[in-house]
Amino acid sequence: MSAFSLTFSSRVQRLVRFLAKDGHVYYGDAILPTGISDIARATRAHVIQGDIFGQHRVTDQVAEIKTLLAPLARKDIGTVRCLGLNYEQHAKESSLPIPKYPVLFYKPVTAITGPTDEIPVSLMAQEGEGLDYECELVIVMGKEAKNVPEGQALDYVLGYAVGNDVSHRDWQIKRGGGQWGLGKGFDGWAPLGPGIVSSRLIRDPNALHISTKLNGQTVQSSSTKDMIFNVAKTVSFLSQGTTLLPGDLIFTGTPQGVGMGRKPALWLKDGDQVEVSLEGVGSCVNKIVFEKPSSKL
Helix, strand or coil, X not given: CCCCCCCCCCCCCEEEEEEECCCCEEEEEEECCCCCCCHXXXXXXXXXXXXXXXXXXXXXXXXXXXXXXXXXXXXXXXXEEEEECCEHHHXXXXXXXXXXXXXXXXXXXXXXXXCCCCEEECCHHHCCCCEECCEEEEEEECCCECCCCHHHHHHHEEEEEEEECCEEHHHHHHCCCCCCHHHCCCCCCEEEEEEEEECCCCCCCCCCEEEEEECCEEEEEEEHHHECCCHHHHHHHHCCCCCECCCCEEECCCCCCCHHHCCCCCCCCCCCEEEEEECCCEEEEXXXXXXXXXXXX
């Protein structure tokens, strides 16, 4: 197999993008200690040179990781698709019927941020109430896909990451005119990472533990087996009549336990720390930071 295709290369297992201690930003293949699967704990990586979705090679150069960044650079990300109501128990806690087809919405690429970056909450996003968390398995497409049969869908997947579909329920539901994007698309509202684990390592993405901790307390704990539309069904459905491209991201929905579904509701506050985790991938840990009004002279 060619070393110049990330999709087919057997060498790349855990794709990361990072600021190295030498001051440069690299793509790399994370080196994990024996028995560790959380990419966030990686301190070194083999440097990848070239176009990650074209000609590239995994080098023998090992760089020290200073900071993990979003695993794909903005220029390498295509469309960011998201599913709503894709976990059975989440649909029930939302008092909504099980959807017949995947519920699709989009986030702008500017929402994507890194696994340790702060989540900024603008003044507009501080209006009303309803700032919420959503842990999600994120599919990263590796090959162009159109009209793909369900049985072949996983062949087009590069790998998987964990993401947080940060949401503002007032802007999503009450103020958004029936469109979800406004309440979910603010800058930095889609932490992603800590890396992308190859689909060759995660053979069954539909049986992974997924969770959220808020200030160290578990608030979501489930399994991707509760997904209504599993990974293969999702990729196949979204490819019907629509071309999925390498670098496209698909956030696959969140399980039960979101703040909106609690009584009383549990909303994120300034200074809160949110940790979303996916078995076999690792965790993103992000702090909520409210923007302060500009002082007037």
